[in-house]
Amino acid sequence: DSGVTQTPKHLITATGQRVTLRCSPRSGDLSVYWYQQSLDQGLQFLIQYYNGEERAKGNILERFSAQQFPDLHSELNLSSLELGDSALYFCASSVRGRGPSSYEQYFGPGTRLTVT
C-alpha cells in the first residue's frame, strides 16, 4: 500500500458527460501528479500540482482540468467525455515538487474510467 488513495475505483459513464476523479496524497506529500494509462499510449503524464499550484503540464487535453485543495487532496475533472478517454487514471504523490529529495513518486491504485 503506497499511502495514496484514489476514488472511485471504477467509473462508467456516457459520452459527453463530465466526471471528477479524486486523489489523496500520502501524509506530508505536497506534490500530486496525474497520469493516464491506456493500452496504446502507455503511461502519459498529465499535470502536476505542488502545494496548491500548478507546476508542470504534460499531454493534458483542454477538456481536462485539475486542482489541488488546501488540504492537499486533488481532483481531476474530465468533461465532454469521448470513447477515447476510457483509460486508467493514476495519481502519484511525492514529498516536494522539486529538488533531489522529491523524485520518488508513489502511485495510487488508479481509477478505471469507461466511457460508453
Added chain:
Amino acid sequence: GENVEQHPSTLSVQEGDSAVIKCTYSDSASNYFPWYKQELGKGPQLIIDIRSNVGEKKDQRIAVTLNKTAKHFSLHITETQPEDSAVYFCAASTLWGYQKVTFGIGTKLQVIP
C-alpha cells in the same frame, strides 16, 4: 521533449533465469531514471532508480545500468521468480526543477515456473 523507447514489449523467461529490459532516452538533460513494476490491478511501484552520476546500482536481485554517452539504461533481474511476473516501466526525468516524467511503453515479463 523527452522520448523513451523500451524493449522488448514482452519477455518470457524460465524461473531462475535472468531477464534484461533495455531503454533509450533522447533528452541529454534527463538525469534521473526510475524503474517501476506494475502488477495486475495495481498502480506502478518504484523498484529501483539511478542518477546520471552513477553507472550501476544494485538491490538484491535487481540491478540497473546507465550509459550516459549512448543514452541507454537497462534493468537486470537475476534468479527470476514467478512473483517477478508483472509489467515493468522505465522512465526518464530531471532531478531539478518541476518534474515531467516520461515513461517507456512497458515490458510484460512472464516468469515460467
